[in-house]
Amino acid sequence: MSIRTISFAVLVTLCIGLFTACKDDDEDLTLSLRFEHKFGAEDAVYGNTYMVNGTAVQFDLGIFYCSVFTPKSSSGDAFTSFTDEFLLVRAEESAAYEVGTFSGGDVRKLGFSIGVDSEINHGDPANWQSPHPLASQSPSMYWGWDNGYIFFKFEGRVDRDNDGVPDAIMLYHIGKDQFFTSTEIDIQENPVDGVLTAVVTVDYAKLFENIDILEDRVSHTGDNLQLAADLVENWPRMFN
Amino acid sequence: MDIPEGFPDMPIPEDNQLTEDRVALGKQLFYDMRLSRQSDVSCASCHLQERAFADQNILSIGTQERVGFRNVPSLANIGYHPYLFREGGGISLETQVLGPLEAEDEMDFNMVEAVERLSQFPDYQEQAQTAYGRPFSAFVLSRALAAFQRTLISGNSAFDQDQRGELALSEAAARGLQLFTSEKTNCQNCHDGFDFSNYAFENNGLYEQYNDTGRSRVTFQDSDIGKFKVPSLRNVALTPPYMHDGSLSDLESVIEHYNTGGKAHVNKSSLIRPLGLSDDEKSDLIEFLKSLSDNCFISNPDFAIE
Numbered sequence: 001m002s003i004r005t006i007s008f009a010v011l012v013t014l015c016i017g018l019f020t021a022c023k024d025d026d027e028d029l030t031l032s033l034r035f036e037h038k039f040g041a042e043d044a045v046y047g048n049t050y051m052v053n054g055t056a057v058q059f060d061l062g063i064f065y066c067s068v069f070t071p072k073s074s075s076g077d078a079f080t081s082f083t084d085e086f087l088l089v090r091a092e093e094s095a096a097y098e099v100g101t102f103s104g105g106d107v108r109k110l111g112f113s114i115g116v117d118s119e120i121n122h123g124d125p126a127n128w129q130s131p132h133p134l135a136s137q138s139p140s141m142y143w144g145w146d147n148g149y150i151f152f153k154f155e156g157r158v159d160r161d162n163d164g165v166p167d168a169i170m171l172y173h174i175g176k177d178q179f180f181t182s183t184e185i186d187i188q189e190n191p192v193d194g195v196l197t198a199v200v201t202v203d204y205a206k207l208f209e210n211i212d213i214l215e216d217r218v219s220h221t222g223d224n225l226q227l228a229a230d231l232v233e234n235w236p237r238m239f240n
Numbered sequence: 241m242d243i244p245e246g247f248p249d250m251p252i253p254e255d256n257q258l259t260e261d262r263v264a265l266g267k268q269l270f271y272d273m274r275l276s277r278q279s280d281v282s283c284a285s286c287h288l289q290e291r292a293f294a295d296q297n298i299l300s301i302g303t304q305e306r307v308g309f310r311n312v313p314s315l316a317n318i319g320y321h322p323y324l325f326r327e328g329g330g331i332s333l334e335t336q337v338l339g340p341l342e343a344e345d346e347m348d349f350n351m352v353e354a355v356e357r358l359s360q361f362p363d364y365q366e367q368a369q370t371a372y373g374r375p376f377s378a379f380v381l382s383r384a385l386a387a388f389q390r391t392l393i394s395g396n397s398a399f400d401q402d403q404r405g406e407l408a409l410s411e412a413a414a415r416g417l418q419l420f421t422s423e424k425t426n427c428q429n430c431h432d433g434f435d436f437s438n439y440a441f442e443n444n445g446l447y448e449q450y451n452d453t454g455r456s457r458v459t460f461q462d463s464d465i466g467k468f469k470v471p472s473l474r475n476v477a478l479t480p481p482y483m484h485d486g487s488l489s490d491l492e493s494v495i496e497h498y499n500t501g502g503k504a505h506v507n508k509s510s511l512i513r514p515l516g517l518s519d520d521e522k523s524d525l526i527e528f529l530k531s532l533s534d535n536c537f538i539s540n541p542d543f544a545i546e
Contacts, residue, residue, distance in 0.1 A: 124335045125351070126378040136338075136351035136378045144338030146329030146458045222457050 029104025031071055031082070032197045034096040035089050037062060040205045044091055049166055052208050058166035061155035062091030062204060063141070065133065067120075068182065069099045070111035071196075079105050086116060088133035088141065089202075096197055107187050107196055114235050115151030115180040122148060143175065146222070150175040152235070154204065158213050170217045172207075174228050179221070183236035206237040244395025245404055247434050250319045256334065256383045258390060261371035266388025268367070269381060271545040275354055276303045276347035283340065283385070284545075286312045290538050292475035293318075293392060298486035302346040309345070309452065311486035316474050316537060317435045319390035326468045326484045328441060329458040333386035351378050394474050394537040395434070402531075409531055416528025419521055425498070426511040427525075436473035436532070443467045445502020445512045446483055454484065466507050477530040478538065491526045 037043065039050035039059060049058045066089055069082040080102040087097045115121070120134065125142050128135040134149075136142065141150045152174045157166035187198050211230055219227040241258060243249070252258060269275065270283045281303050287293040293315035300308035310326060324330025330339060340346040341354060358364050359376045368376040371384060399417070401407040409417065420427045432438045441455040443466040455464035468484050482488040488497060499522065501514035517525070537543075 122331060124332065124382070125338075126334060126382045129377070129379075130352070136355075138350045138352040140338070140342050140350055142338060143329070144336070144340070144342050145325055146327075147331045147335045147338075222460060225460055 027104055028101050028194060029071075029107070029191055030101045030195045031069065031099040031107075031110075032096045032195055033066075033069075033087070033099060034094070034197055034199050036094070036199060036201045037091040038201055038203045038205070040203065044202075044204050046092055050205065052205055052213060055162075055213060056159035056164060056166050057170070057208075057213065058157040059091075059204065060157065061139070061153055062202075063139070064089055064114055064152040065116050065141070065149060066112050066114060067116050068111070068113040071102065071104075071107040071187075072109040072111060072184075073105055074108040076109060078111070079103075079107065081111075083117075086120070086133045088137065091202070091204075104191070104196070107191075107198075109184055110187050110198055110200075111182060111184045113180060113182040115175070116149050117180060118177045120149070121175075121177055121180070125149075148175050148177075151179060152231075154207060158217060160214055168217060170213065171220075172218075172228075172231055173220045174231060176221050176228075179228065179232045181232055181235050183239055185239050201240040203238050203240065207231060207234050209234050209237060241391055241393070244393065244400060246400075247393070247395055248320075250390060250393075252319075252390065253332065253334065253386075256387055258387055259371065261367065262384050262387040263391055265364075265367045265371045265380075266384035266386070267543070267545065269358075269385050270388055272358075274357060275341060275349065277349040277353075278303050280304065281347060286340075286346070287315050289540075289543050290478075292316050292394065292478045292534070292538055294475075294479040296480065298481050300346065302343070303348045306345040306348075308343070310484055311481060313471060314475055314479050315389055315392050316394035316534070317472060318392060320435055321469075322439050323469075327455045327457050328469055333389055334382045337382045337385050351381070355381060392537075392543060394534040396536045397474065397534040398531040399528075400534075410527060412524050412527035413531040414528075415521075416524035416526070416531075419517075419525055420528055425515055425517075425525070427498075429511050430470045430509070431473050437470045440470055441467040442470055442509050443505055443507040443512075444498075445505055445508040446487070446497070448503045448505060450505075452484060463507060466505055473529060474532050475534055475537065477533050491529055492522070495522045495525055 042050060044059055044062065046060055049056050066087045067085065069085060071079045082100045085099050125134060125136045143150060150173050154172040156170045158168050158170050159166045160168040185200060189196060189198055216227045218224065221228045273279045273282045275282060286295050286300050288295050295312045298311060300310060300312045302308055319333065324333065324336045325339065330336035338351060341349050341351060355376065355378050364376045368374060368380040372380050374380065398407065398409060402409040419425050430438055430440065430442055441464065447466065450466040453465045455467040456462065477491065480490050482494050488494050499515045499517045502508060502512045
C-alpha cells in the first residue's frame with residue numbers, strides 16, 4: 001500500500017466518522033411506503049363483508065394512484081418532493097413501494113396526493129411501458145372516451161334490503177383534474193439502515209362518512225358529480 | 241398519402257409519422273376481431289367502408305349484439321379532427337383507441353389483455369418490429385391504428401370535382417350549394433371549410449330535454465348541455481340515420497328539422513331558426529348534400545382487407 005492510498009483510507013475513515021456524527025441531517029435516506037388496507041379495525045380483503053354504520057358492505061376492488069410524495073420535518077418543512085414518482089396502490093397487495101432517495105433528516109410528516117397532476121392526466125398511457133404504474137392497466141385506470149386517468153376505484157356491493165347479503169352494486173370511479181387531492185399524514189417510524197419505511201393505513205370505512213350508501217352507490221365522476229365530490233372530501237380521512 | 245386540393249396539411253404526432261408499414265399494420269388491426277374480448281367484433285364491424293366508415297344502425301351494435309348509446313360517425317378525414325367523440329373527450333387518435341376497446345357495449349376488452357393476446361402472433365411481432373422497431377405493445381397497437389385512420393381521406397366527391405373544374409354539379413345541387421352557403425340557411429356557419437365542419441360544439445335544437453347531454457358530460461357545465469361536435473357532412477348521404485342518437489332517419493327529416501328551427505332550448509344556437517324553405521329549396525339542399533358522396537373513397541382497395 002502506498003502512502004497515498006493509506007492517507008486516502010484515513011480520509012475515508014474520517015469522513016465516515018463525520019457523517020455518522022451528524023447522521024440525522026445529511027445521510028441519504030430511501031423513502032419506502034407500505035400500505036395496510038383496513039375496513040375499520042379489520043383487514044380489508046376482497047370478497048369479505050364489513051359493517052358500515054349498520055349496513056353490510058362487500059369489498060371487491062380498491063385501487064388508486066398516489067403521487068407527489070413530500071417528506072417533511074415535524075415543523076412541516078419539506079426535505080424534498082418526489083414529483084416524478086407514481087404509485088398505483090392495490091388493496092390486494094401488501095408489498096412496500098420504494099419512492100426514492102433523498103438527503104434526509106428527521107421525517108415526521110409525509111405529504112402526498114391522490115391522483116395524478118393535470119399534465120400526466122392528459123397524457124397517453126401507451127407512452128409508458130408496462131409495468132410502469134401509468135401504463136395501461138387491468139382493470140383499466142384510464143377513461144377511453146373522456147381521456148384521463150381514473151384516480152381511484154372502489155367497487156363492491158351493499159346490502160340494500162337488509163337481509164345480511166350485500167347485493168346492490170357499489171361502484172365509485174373517480175378522476176378529473178379538479179379531484180386531484182393532496183393530504184398529509186404523521187410518520188412514527190424511524191429509518192433502519194438508511195431506509196424509512198412509512199406504514200400508511202388506508203381505511204375504506206372512512207370513505208363512506210356522510211354518504212348514504214343505500215342510495216348513493218354509483219359514480220363514474222361525471223354522471224354523479226356531487227357524490228364524486230363527497231367521496232373525494234373523505235379521501236384525506238382514509239389515510240393515517 | 242395523397243392530400244386532395246384545398247385540404248390543409250394534417251397534424252401528425254412526432255412519434256407516429258406515417259410509413260407504409262405502420263399504415264399496413266394499422267389496417268390489419270382495424271379489421272381484426274381478436275381486438276374484442278369475444279373475438280366477435282372489429283373496428284370495421286361498426287365502421288364500414290361502404291358506409292364511409294360509419295354504419296346503418298340507429299345506435300351502435302357491439303360485442304354480443306350489445307346496443308350502445310350513440311350512432312356511429314363516419315371516420316372520413318378523421319385525422320383532421322382536433323378532438324374525438326361527439327362530446328370531444330378524446331384527445332388524440334392514439335388515446336381514442338381505448339374508448340371502443342374497453343367499452344362494455346363495444347369490444348369489452350382491455351388494453352393489457354389485448355396486447356397479451358395479439359403479442360402471441362408472430363406476424364404481429366414481426367410487423368411491430370418493422371413498423372416501430374419494438375415488440376408489440378400498447379404503444380404499437382394505438383399508434384398503428386391511428387396511422388391507418390389518418391389515411392382515411394375523402395376529397396373526391398362530385399362537389400370536389402366541380403371545385404377543381406373537372407365536372408359540373410347538377411343544377412339542383414348547384415342551387416343547393418348556393419342555399420347552403422347563404423344567410424338564408426346559415427348551414428355553412430357551422431358546417432364550414434374543406435371538411436364541412438368547424439368542429440365546434442353546438443346545440444342544434446334537437447330536443448327540449450336531452451337524455452344524452454353531450455359536451456356537458458366532460459365539462460360538467462350546464463351551458464354545454466345538448467351540444468355536440470358539428471359533424472362533417474362529407475359522404476353524409478351514405479350514413480343515415482343522423483344525429484348523435486340516429487333519431488332522424490333520412491336527409492329529408494334533417495332538412496325538415498332545420499326548416500322548422502328545431503326545439504326550444506336555452507343552449508340552442510341562434511343560427512337555428514325557422515328557415516321558410518320551399519319544397520324545391522329543400523330538395524335542392526338534399527341534392528347538394530348528395531354531391532358530397534365520394535365513391536372513390538368507399539371503393540378504395542387501400543382501405544379494404546382482402
